[in-house]
Amino acid sequence: MTEHQTQADQDRKAGTRRGGSAGLPDRPKSKKLRPLLQLWPYVAGRGAIFWPALLLLLAGVGITLYLPVVLRDIVDNGLANNDIPAINQGFMTFIGVVIVMTLVTSARFYFMSLLGERAAADLRSDVYKKLINLSSGYYSSLRSGEAVSRLTADVTLIESFLGSSASIFLRNALSLTGALIMMFILNWRLTGVMFVAVPLVMIPMFIIGTRVRKLSSAVQDRIADAAGEASESLEAIELVQAYGQEATRAERFRMACETAFQAARRRIGAQTLMSGSVIFGLFTGIAFMSWLAIQEVLAERMTSGELAQFSMYALSGVSGFGMLADVFNAAMRTSGAIQRCSEILNEEPDIRAPENPRAMPSPVTGAVQFDQVSFSYPTDTNAAALDKFDLKIKSGETVALVGPSGAGKSTVFRMLLRFYDPQSGAILLDGMDARAVTPQDWRAQFGYVPQEAALFSGSAADNLKFASPKATDEEIINALKASEAWRFLETKKGLQAELGGRGKNLSGGERQRVAIARALVRDAPVMLLDEATSALDAENERLVQAALDKASDGRTTLVIAHRLATVRRADRIVVMDKGRVAEEGDHESLVSQGGIYAHLAELQFSGS
Ligand SMILES: Nc1ncnc2c1ncn2[C@@H]1O[C@H](COP(=O)(O)OP(=O)(O)OP(=O)(O)O)[C@@H](O)[C@H]1O
Numbered sequence: 001m002t003e004h005q006t007q008a009d010q011d012r013k014a015g016t017r018r019g020g021s022a023g024l025p026d027r028p029k030s031k032k033l034r035p036l037l038q039l040w041p042y043v044a045g046r047g048a049i050f051w052p053a054l055l056l057l058l059a060g061v062g063i064t065l066y067l068p069v070v071l072r073d074i075v076d077n078g079l080a081n082n083d084i085p086a087i088n089q090g091f092m093t094f095i096g097v098v099i100v101m102t103l104v105t106s107a108r109f110y111f112m113s114l115l116g117e118r119a120a121a122d123l124r125s126d127v128y129k130k131l132i133n134l135s136s137g138y139y140s141s142l143r144s145g146e147a148v149s150r151l152t153a154d155v156t157l158i159e160s161f162l163g164s165s166a167s168i169f170l171r172n173a174l175s176l177t178g179a180l181i182m183m184f185i186l187n188w189r190l191t192g193v194m195f196v197a198v199p200l201v202m203i204p205m206f207i208i209g210t211r212v213r214k215l216s217s218a219v220q221d222r223i224a225d226a227a228g229e230a231s232e233s234l235e236a237i238e239l240v241q242a243y244g245q246e247a248t249r250a251e252r253f254r255m256a257c258e259t260a261f262q263a264a265r266r267r268i269g270a271q272t273l274m275s276g277s278v279i280f281g282l283f284t285g286i287a288f289m290s291w292l293a294i295q296e297v298l299a300e301r302m303t304s305g306e307l308a309q310f311s312m313y314a315l316s317g318v319s320g321f322g323m324l325a326d327v328f329n330a331a332m333r334t335s336g337a338i339q340r341c342s343e344i345l346n347e348e349p350d351i352r353a354p355e356n357p358r359a360m361p362s363p364v365t366g367a368v369q370f371d372q373v374s375f376s377y378p379t380d381t382n383a384a385a386l387d388k389f390d391l392k393i394k395s396g397e398t399v400a401l402v403g404p405s406g407a408g409k410s411t412v413f414r415m416l417l418r419f420y421d422p423q424s425g426a427i428l429l430d431g432m433d434a435r436a437v438t439p440q441d442w443r444a445q446f447g448y449v450p451q452e453a454a455l456f457s458g459s460a461a462d463n464l465k466f467a468s469p470k471a472t473d474e475e476i477i478n479a480l481k482a483s484e485a486w487r488f489l490e491t492k493k494g495l496q497a498e499l500g501g502r503g504k505n506l507s508g509g510e511r512q513r514v515a516i517a518r519a520l521v522r523d524a525p526v527m528l529l530d531e532a533t534s535a536l537d538a539e540n541e542r543l544v545q546a547a548l549d550k551a552s553d554g555r556t557t558l559v560i561a562h563r564l565a566t567v568r569r570a571d572r573i574v575v576m577d578k579g580r581v582a583e584e585g586d587h588e589s590l591v592s593q594g595g596i597y598a599h600l601a602e603l604q605f606s607g608s
Pocket residue numbers: 140377378379380383384385403404405406407408409410411412
């Protein structure tokens with residue numbers, strides 16, 4: 001558990017490092033744009049936002065294409081004839097169109113952004129709903145932290161794409177197409193020349209632009225490296241000073257900053273080249289096109305108004321083209337994000353109900369049996385975690401599982417809670433095979449106290465209702481009393497006492513007692529207790545032991561035991577080694593056998 005958290009923390013840090021300070025997270029791109037289509041249900045399913053957004057987008061494009069027509073009329077009808085009233089009238093129309101355009105654009109912005117947020121919220125909930133139902137096998141094959149990255153970073157990319165890039169893309173693609181058609185109608189010769197001239201100017205800019213983008217992300221990576229370096233040292237400042245590493249660490253940070261500076265210098269060089277070539281390309285292009293256009297006007301193949309109209313389309317077309325290139329990049333990244341999210345959405349949990357699930361016997365007495373169970377973890381198929389494991393526990397019996405680290409004790413619990421299914425053999429409860437019932441029905445028969453007493457933020461009552469949502473206040477208080485947790489909660493706010501995130505408002509021993517109460521309130525026939533290894537003071541130890549006693553009262557109990565007091569209370573001790581039962585008996589008989597248990601007891605329980 002702790003190992004997992006540490007790994008997750010590291011991954012989170014690595015994620016932040018990779019993400020840098022660019023605002024949007026930096027996640028792998030896809031090579032295909034096709035996955036974008038998978039967003040369709042999320043967009044179309046919200047018709048009340050989607051259709052207004054699309055109509056407003058089309059209206060906006062139409063208005064942008066109409067503005068140059070108004071300008072042409074001003075020039076041709078007003079300016080060419082020196083007709084002042086026509087000029088004034090023309091500009092009034094122009095302003096009118098601008099007002100409509102402003103309203104339409106603002107409304108479009110509102111609906112498009114809303115659409116992005118709406119779809120992201122829906123997608124996020126769907127991905128989470130799937131994640132929370134997937135089985136342990138899935139998580140063990142996923143890099144830890146990756147699931148959360150998909151839920152947050154990937155969905156953020158999608159959100160930003162739908163809310164802004166997709167709208168920019170559609171708007172510019174439509175404006176560009178519209179502008180080209182209008183230009184072609186106005187003067188096909190000029191348009192033809194532009195078709196040749198524009199790529200000549202754009203291609204070098206595009207190449208340099210790609211280089212600038214690459215260098216910019218390299219700079220961000222280097223800055224993030226430096227920041228990572230700094231935070232690592234500052235988080236462990238006492239260690240750094242205790243070992244006299246201040247100068248070395250400062251020098252390492254300086255080197256990281258220097259590398260970032262060198263990367264920035266390369267980026268600035270490319271940017272300088274880029275802006276130079278943009279200015280040169282753009283203005284020589286404009287000069288050349290203007291010269292050609294004036295030739296057309298002089299040859300009376302075009303009016304002055306049409307020239308003005310043409311120029312407006314050309315300018316908007318060129319800028320639209322530039323934006324498309326940027327948006328393309330965003331689309332590739334979003335496509336990658338969608339692929340990763342849909343991978344989760346398409347995943348089927350490998351632990352699921354059979355086609356015709358049977359009902360658990362009523363009542364369940366709690367007779368547990370492992371029948372020749374062999375199992376190896378999906379990520380480690382060579383080594384068997386359980387090897388033809390046989391164990392029969394009578395209803396109401398308390399069995400202590402002991403054994404060296406890696407013997408398979410926790411695996412026994414994981415199999416009992418059906419986080420995994422065995423590769424061969426069967427796990428039975430009152431004779432019922434775990435695979436014959438729904439996982440929910442099966443798990444409802446177990447109370448589980450993990451080694452790290454993971455609690456959730458919320459009140460004590462919330463934390464107990466987690467195990468039994470219908471429990472009454474009285475039942476909750478009884479469970480808390482039985483687990484010796486009520487005494488300290490009473491001095492706080494009783495059931496309403498806030499436990500803090502992961503129960504951080506409580507001490508280690510108190511957390512364990514609340515976790516035991518949580519298992520008790522479930523009132524299940526089988527209790528699984530994974531005893532904490534961390535040392536407790538004598539008083540807490542006594543209280544936890546008393547709580548454990550109550551927890552096993554009248555129920556079948558399996559306890560992974562680390563304390564002498566616990567093994568002594570058990571009806572039977574089962575010693576595991578290499579996924580098998582190695583020895584069995586009570587404390588005295590096992591010690592006298594002088595085997596694994598005797599050795600373990602000497603090491604482990606000598607201080608108890
Ligand atoms: N998620 C996992 N993926 C792959 N292998 C695992 C996984 N969890 C445990 N194992 C392996 O399975 C074997 C049994 O592990 P298990 O956690 O059941 O041991 P344990 O007896 O509970 O040990 P400990 O007392 O140290 O907790 C070990 O070899 C371990 O490396």
